[in-house]
Every structure is written in structure tokens, then in C-alpha cells.
Amino acid sequence: MTTTITITGAGGQIGYALLFRIAAGDMLGPDEKVRLRLLEIPQGLGAAEGAALELQDGAFGLLEHVEVTDDPAVGFEGCDLALLVGARPRGPGMERADLLAANAGIFGPQGAAIAANAASGVRVTVVGNPANTNALIAAASADGVPSERFTALTRLDENRARAQLAQVLGARVGSVQRVPIWGNHSATQFPDVSHATVDGRPVSEALAAIVGDVPEWLENTFIPRVAKRGAEIIEVRGSSSVASAASATIDHVRDWVRGTEDWTSAGVVSRGEYGVPEGLISSFPVRSVAGEWQIVEGLELSEWARARVDASVAELVEEREAVRALGML
Numbered sequence: 001m002t003t004t005i006t007i008t009g010a011g012g013q014i015g016y017a018l019l020f021r022i023a024a025g026d027m028l029g030p031d032e033k034v035r036l037r038l039l040e041i042p043q044g045l046g047a048a049e050g051a052a053l054e055l056q057d058g059a060f061g062l063l064e065h066v067e068v069t070d071d072p073a074v075g076f077e078g079c080d081l082a083l084l085v086g087a088r089p090r091g092p093g094m095e096r097a098d099l100l101a102a103n104a105g106i107f108g109p110q111g112a113a114i115a116a117n118a119a120s121g122v123r124v125t126v127v128g129n130p131a132n133t134n135a136l137i138a139a140a141s142a143d144g145v146p147s148e149r150f151t152a153l154t155r156l157d158e159n160r161a162r163a164q165l166a167q168v169l170g171a172r173v174g175s176v177q178r179v180p181i182w183g184n185h186s187a188t189q190f191p192d193v194s195h196a197t198v199d200g201r202p203v204s205e206a207l208a209a210i211v212g213d214v215p216e217w218l219e220n221t222f223i224p225r226v227a228k229r230g231a232e233i234i235e236v237r238g239s240s241s242v243a244s245a246a247s248a249t250i251d252h253v254r255d256w257v258r259g260t261e262d263w264t265s266a267g268v269v270s271r272g273e274y275g276v277p278e279g280l281i282s283s284f285p286v287r288s289v290a291g292e293w294q295i296v297e298g299l300e301l302s303e304w305a306r307a308r309v310d311a312s313v314a315e316l317v318e319e320r321e322a323v324r325a326l327g328m329l
């Protein structure tokens with residue numbers, strides 16, 4: 001089998017970190033051939049074409065074909081997996097409404113081009129920020145494609161949260177499970193440790209022995225650390241996180257296509273679960289079963305957790321309203 005994968009913003013930094021791992025089989029496994037379509041805006045074509053030359057030189061056994069284009073109809077032709085990475089960054093003096101409008105102007109037409117050109121079972125993962133609302137706009141513009149096929153990446157936030165917990169607990173990151181992200185991929189996101197386990201034991205017990213006042217530590221240390229990790233990386237590295245964002249994108253798509261053993265996090269369309277208004281693309285605890293994300297239902301939320309979820313969801317509602325007010329939804 002060959003899977004056709006379209007990557008927008010393929011000439012950018014995250015695109016560059018993604019392409020070689022996809023071609024090496026990290027996303028779909030060692031038996032799945034891939035056909036890559038690198039979709040860029042005209043200014044990004046040179047970088048994407050350069051990456052395509054390097055992909056050739058990688059001599060990847062699974063890589064059937066690479067095409068570089070700035071035409072969305074060509075870029076999404078027959079696409080099974082769309083990774084929407086390219087987005088308009090916030091420029092100097094740009095208000096949030098300007099940012100939402102600029103990105104609505106990108107993700108609306110891309111949603112329409114996906115509906116018109118992609119394979120019938122297309123799955124879309126939005127990485128470009130503001131990812132949740134960009135996914136909402138793309139889904140709303142993709143007539144005939146079920147909105148369940150549009151998702152936003154929050155896996156990097158979850159990976160960061162699990163890594164922070166593992167470090168504090170002195171545990172392997174792989175032994176820390178069930179740390180869902182709720183809400184928006186933004187500073188309001190809520191990384192929830194209330195159901196988390198380390199080697200199968202509740203994390204809260206292990207944490208109490210190390211940090212003492214767990215609620216205080218969560219509120220003032222853990223949550224800000226996870227939410228501001230991007231800024232920390234920029235400060236230390238001198239530029240934004242790239243490889244970890246690409247790696248989380250690979251995790252998200254791999255789990256969506258191949259299934260999960262336990263919970264993870266993804267921005268998926270709400271059908272009203274946990275009181276999240278219907279139609280929003282919000283992060284939830286999810287499992288992937290038979291190629292579909294399922295929201296883990298029935299979890300208890302403390303009053304404090306409930307308030308955190310509500311605050312992040314309120315931001316998503318505001319973003320939706322702002323885009324509606326611009327007549328772009």
C-alpha cells in the first residue's frame with residue numbers, strides 16, 4: 001500500500017524536521033510506502049524544493065514520489081493524510097483578530113481544496129497556530145468531509161507534561177501515562193494529572209511524597225512550566241521548538257492510523273462531551289480505535305479542574321466568535 005501525505009508549510013522548520021522521519025517510516029511503519037506532496041506558498045517553494053532534493057538523496061526505500069507545488073488542488077490530490085503546518089505567524093503590532101483573520105484566509109481555502117481533491121477517507125492534522133481554530137475553519141469549509149476528520153495537535157503539550165512529571169518522579173517517561181490536555185493549544189491549556197499513573201500507580205501519591213503540597217505545585221510550577229515550555233525553548237535554543245513539534249505530529253498521526261493502547265490527547269470536534277460546546281475543536285483525553293478518535297468519557301473532574309477546562313474552552317468560544325464576526329465561519 002502507498003499513503004499519500006500532503007504537508008503544508010513543508011519548506012518551513014517543522015516541515016523540514018517532519019519529512020525525513022515520515023520517509024524513514026517513523027509515522028506509518030516499515031511496510032507502508034509513502035508519496036509526499038509538499039505544498040507551499042510561492043515564497044516557500046525554494047526551501048521545499050531543496051528539501052525534496054535532500055529526500056531524494058536520502059534514498060529512502062519507502063519513498064515512492066515527492067511533488068512540490070503551490071497549487072492546493074495539486075497538493076491535496078488523492079491525499080490520505082494532510083498535515084497542515086504552514087500558518088501565518090503573529091507579526092509585530094498584530095492583534096489577535098488580525099491573526100485569526102489571516103489564518104482563516106489560509107485554512108478556509110485549504111479545507112475547501114481538501115474537500116474537492118483529497119481521498120474520501122482523508123485525515124487532517126492541524127499544527128499551524130492557532131491550531132484548534134484553524135482546524136475548525138478548515139472543517140467548516142470542507143463540504144462533505146466529516147468534521148471528525150479534522151484534528152488539532154495537542155500531543156506536544158501532553159508529551160511535555162509527561163516528560164516534566166517523569167523528571168520530577170525520577171521515572172522513565174514511558175512509565176507515565178494518562179496525562180490528557182484539555183481545551184486550547186495555548187497558554188490556557190489544562191494538562192490534567194488527576195488520572196495519571198506512573199508504573200500503574202496514581203501519580204498524585206508519588207508526587208505528594210516529593211513535592212509536598214500537590215495542588216500548589218500543579219498550579220504554580222507544573223502547569224506554567226508545561227504551558228510556557230515553548231518560550232523556555234526559544235530562550236535556551238535561540239529559536240522555537242521544531243524537532244519536538246514534528247515528533248509529536250508523528251505520534252499523533254501514527255496513533256490515529258494505528259491505534260492506541262491507552263489514552264492520549266488530541267484536539268477533536270466536540271459533540272458536547274464534558275459540557276464543551278458542540279462543534280468546537282477542543283483537546284480531550286482520547287483513544288484511537290479502528291482508525292477513529294474516541295473521547296474518553298465519564299472521567300470525574302474536580303471543581304478546580306472543571307474551572308481550568310472551562311477557562312480554556314471559553315477561549316475557544318471567543319476565537320470562534322471572533323472568526324464568525326469577521327464573516328469567515
Ligand code: NDP
Pocket residue numbers: 008009010011012013014015039040041043044047085086087088089090106127128129156230240241242245
Ligand atoms: P515553523 O515550521 O516553525 O512553524 C509552523 C507552524 O507550526 C506555526 O504556525 C507555528 O506556530 C506552529 N507550531 C505549532 N507548534 C509549535 C511548536 N511547538 N513550536 C514551534 N511552532 C509550532 O514555521 P516556519 O516559519 O519555519 O515555516 C512555516 C512555513 O509555512 C513557511 O515555509 C511558509 O512559507 C509556509 N506557509 C505556508 C502557508 C500555506 O501553505 N498557505 C501559509 C503561511 C506560511 P507559532 O507561529 O505559534 O510558533
